[in-house]
């Protein structure tokens with residue numbers, strides 16, 4: 500395809516057209532001037548729909564349990580019960596972190612945990628039995644409900660594959676939930692692949708969970724993980740699959756483009772991480788495929804020196820950033836200080852605002868159960884973002900000196 504053709508279909512995208520799969524694949528080869536045009540188009544699409552505001556969610560990260568029945572090739576989070584660092588948090592421990600986070604201005608409690616550890620570990624069964632429970636998902640429900648009701652922080656749970664019954668129940672205590680699609684590629688499940696011993700990473704199961712969340716009207720976060728052995732075709736197919744689910748159910752509130760990071764302890768330690776151009780192109784293509792209205796996020800802590808460049812590719816959100824707890828999935832990658840994030844965002848020409856784990860456009864009767872409304876109203880302002888009095892606790896206005904960050 501000639502450069503002039505790229506120019507023509509980027510113009511068509513600026514005018515509101517969605518790229519076809521073939522056009523997206525062609526754009527994946529963009530370099531030089533074409534790459535610049537691709538980035539400019541994605542950024543213009545973001546600016547037209549989102550204006551000059553970039554959001555983040557002030558959160559605490561709650562690793563409810565790091566026991567997991569899967570063995571993903573890139574994971575340092577999971578532990579076996581007899582391994583150093585294996586941990587399931589008590590409800591009191593959850594409340595203690597939530598209380599500290601709330602004081603700092605955090606409005607989200609991200610519950611991240613291993614998938615169905617009770618399926619392979621009798622130790623987890625014993626732990627759950629002391630509360631009369633059989634499944635980690637039931638313990639998660641109790642933890643979310645207690646944090647919501649006792650602390651007034653909003654849970655956002657990511658517990659892996661779920662059926663309609665669990666989604667419905669968890670929706671009562673979670674204004675939004677999430678499950679990374681990661682990739683639609685079944686090839687990753689073959690021997691030697693990133694998911695060859697991870698039954699919960701079967702793409703069809705993940706697509707089904709995301710669809711079920713749509714049916715029960717849960718504002719949902721999903722995304723792709725890049726650099727784990729997928730091809731460009733896989734990445735683009737994954738983005739189109741997310742688009743299709745959102746067209747069907749209208750419940751995808753944000754999409755994350757996350758880059759794989761090699762670590763010394765993982766089986767995939769020798770795999771190269773995606774380079775900056777790879778990330779920029781993937782983000783820009785995600786913006787083009789998912790459209791200007793989608794909330795698009797890339798985590799700043801996984802590209803510590805260069806994250807502001809992602810603003811050039813069309814993101815409008817930095818995701819959850821914590822002034823208190825580490826990223827337990829990538830513990831080697833500290834969050835940027837919020838003052839620094841605000842400064843770098845402002846220097847790029849955008850204003851940083853704190854949001855809730857549910858985006859403003861999803862705060863409707865259709866998506867929010869009546870019991871959650873007062874909790875959301877306690878924390879949100881008229882624009883549906885975090886109330887300014889709370890935001891000021893951790894995010895001083897430009898030029899102010901009194902940052903709260905630990």
Ligand code: SF4
Nearest residue numbers: 567569570571574577
């Ligand atoms: S990435 Fe998630 S599902 Fe995979 S092993 Fe780690 S905790 Fe388990």
